[in-house]
Amino acid sequence: MMTDEWVTIIEKADDLTKIMLSSELVEEYNKAREAVYSNEHLVKSIKEFTVMKERYEEVQRFGRYHPDYNIVMKDIRLQKRALDLNEKVAALRLAENDVQHLFDEVGSIIALSVSESVKVPAGSAFFTSSSCSSGSCGTGGSCSCSA
Structure with missing residues (x-):
């Protein structure tokens, strides 16, 4: 169901897209x-x-x-x-x-x-260079996390 909150999120996403x-x-x-x-x-x-x-x-x-x-x-x-x-x-x-x-x-x-537990796509140097300790980096432990 579409709420005012969702409309605001969509508008902000459009604004971010234009900026990028x-x-x-x-x-x-x-x-x-x-x-x-x-x-x-x-x-x-x-x-x-x-x-x-x-x-x-x-x-x-x-x-x-x-x-x-x-x-x-x-x-x-x-x-x-x-x-x-x-x-x-x-x-x-x-x-x-x-x-x-x-x-x-x-x-x-x-x-x-x-959320800190949201997994982000792996494969980019940006994501694999950080060392997380949550185990939720999506790199399968290559960043020395506890995956």
Whole structure:
């Protein structure tokens, strides 16, 4: 049932979303993304890499016994390296990481404001670097907690 309290929570969530989307980090991410996807050569390289990734996954199912194993393994590494060394792609990845960190921080703050026992998603350096003693960090004890 919708109450005034729920309406207020939804409005505050919308406000928070607007603030986050207008943040400097998200603006930098949008600029970096535009720089990558407005470059026809990079878009073509990304599409070629995506196709190669599909071939790689097919080859992985059969391992060394696949006839194209050596060719695909070599080509995927070369294409990935070329993309990784591109300044625009590297800037986009850094911007993605920064935005993800912002979202993780906000999510953690919201979770902790609800209750100390709320579990937050693991897998982010933000969550796994803290050492909790409650055992509810969701890392399975990798933070030295008593999970």
